[in-house]
Amino acid sequence: MSLSPTLCTLLKDYRVWQNTRRLRIGERWxxxxxxxxxxNGEPIYPDTVTEWFAKFLKRHDLPKVTLHSLRHTNATLMIxxxxxxxxxxxxxxxxxxxxxxxxYAHALKTKDSDAADKLDAVxxxx
Numbered sequence: 001m002s003l004s005p006t007l008c009t010l011l012k013d014y015r016v017w018q019n020t021r022r023l024r025i026g027e028r029w030x031x032x033x034x035x036x037x038x039x040n041g042e043p044i045y046p047d048t049v050t051e052w053f054a055k056f057l058k059r060h061d062l063p064k065v066t067l068h069s070l071r072h073t074n075a076t077l078m079i080x081x082x083x084x085x086x087x088x089x090x091x092x093x094x095x096x097x098x099x100x101x102x103x104y105a106h107a108l109k110t111k112d113s114d115a116a117d118k119l120d121a122v123x124x125x126x
Contacts, residue, residue, distance in 0.1 A: 030042045050066075071092070075103075076104060076106075079104055079107040079108065080110065088100055088104070
């Protein structure tokens with residue numbers, strides 16, 4: 001899967017920060033193959049990320065949403081921007097496009113309305 005240049009930069013910056021942390025704590029660092037870890041290098045538990053996210057939202061007075069809802073937002077935005085359904089499905093890790101079509105039918109209805117408007121503009125008598 002391709003990553004945007006912005007995301008690559010953010011991940012590289014994070015890795016630099018993490019390496020600085022690793023050097024600072026020395027032998028107490030636990031080497032793993034993970035990018036996102038506890039402060040000592042050990043793997044983090046998935047629930048930890050969920051807790052961090054909830055605290056972040058509260059600290060910044062943002063609406064309460066779940067990490068999973070961000071996944072839906074991501075997919076809906078890709079569809080709204082015209083990314084083909086096969087690509088959206090693959091990026092989401094769906095086994096087949098029918099799953100994506102079922103879950104994101106609401107976003108596709110908007111695209112259908114756009115298609116009708118564009119066709120109308122092409123066929124309009126001038």
